[in-house]
Amino acid sequence: MQRIEAVKTFRLNSKREATRRTASTPSTFSVIHQPITEFILFPVISSEKRDYIPIGFVSPDIIVSYAVFTVPNASLYHFGILTSNVHNAWTRAICGRLEMRYRYSGSIVYNNFPWPDATDKQKAVVEKLAQSVLDARAKFPKSSLADLYDPLTMPPDLRKAHNTLDKAVMKLYGFDKDMSEPEIVAELMEMYQRLVATDES
Numbered sequence: 001m002q003r004i005e006a007v008k009t010f011r012l013n014s015k016r017e018a019t020r021r022t023a024s025t026p027s028t029f030s031v032i033h034q035p036i037t038e039f040i041l042f043p044v045i046s047s048e049k050r051d052y053i054p055i056g057f058v059s060p061d062i063i064v065s066y067a068v069f070t071v072p073n074a075s076l077y078h079f080g081i082l083t084s085n086v087h088n089a090w091t092r093a094i095c096g097r098l099e100m101r102y103r104y105s106g107s108i109v110y111n112n113f114p115w116p117d118a119t120d121k122q123k124a125v126v127e128k129l130a131q132s133v134l135d136a137r138a139k140f141p142k143s144s145l146a147d148l149y150d151p152l153t154m155p156p157d158l159r160k161a162h163n164t165l166d167k168a169v170m171k172l173y174g175f176d177k178d179m180s181e182p183e184i185v186a187e188l189m190e191m192y193q194r195l196v197a198t199d200e201s
Contacts, residue, residue: 035072036060040079042069046102051154052162053091053102054145055083057134069106077123080130083162084169086184087113093185114191116172126172129165136161 008026011019022030041056044067056062057079064070071078081087090113096103104110118126136158137148148158170177175187 033070034060034064035070037073038075040071040074040082042071042082042104043067044069044104045098046104048092048097048100048102049151050149051151052083052085052088052149053104054149055079056145057130069104069110071110076127076130077118080126080133080165081115081169083130083133083165085162085166085181086169086173086175086188089181089184090188092181112192114188114195116169116174118172122172125168126165129161129168132161133158133165 004026008023011023011026011030014020019030022028038057038059041058041062041064042053043055046053057074057076071082091102091104091109094109094112096105096108136155137145139157140148140155148154167177170179170184173187175184179187
């Protein structure tokens with residue numbers, strides 16, 4: 001009760017009117033960012049040594065913190081595209097940095113990412129392969145995502161699942177399977193520019 005009373009006092013003394021209004025409910029969060037459906041979870045900061053940023057596809061009983069970026073109402077298709085080498089290449093080119101680590105941003109990286117045009121059949125393929133990535137992770141219940149995505153210790157089954165998903169996503173974008181990462185980013189930039197030009201016309 002002392003902690004709750006301290007929260008109430010803190011909120012009442014705030015300079016922000018919105019914060020002062022929450023003083024009447026001091027035992028609840030003043031801002032709730034918790035999704036109520038399955039969602040994708042990005043670490044805001046991730047090691048630059050990783051081939052893949054270890055993102056999660058989780059249920060709403062997982063409580064989020066300030067250190068993550070979430071995509072609510074997400075499907076396995078969204079997870080599949082975002083965990084692919086295509087989106088990882090885009091992220092490495094566009095994101096900010098903390099020292100050399102990747103700093104993911106909703107407004108800069110996610111909102112500007114050009115999505116492919118996909119049929120329901122193509123989405124189903126990506127969803128199946130995205131589930132294969134989650135299944136490969138599930139084989140190591142005692143390992144954290146940090147463990148699984150360490151480039152030196154990434155399990156072969158997980159890497160294989162990612163590689164298979166990458167090929168499908170590359171095909172969905174119409175990219176050649178042997179394209180380098182700079183070439184992928186260049187193609188995505190062209191897609192982005194076309195989308196911007198369409199919005200402006």
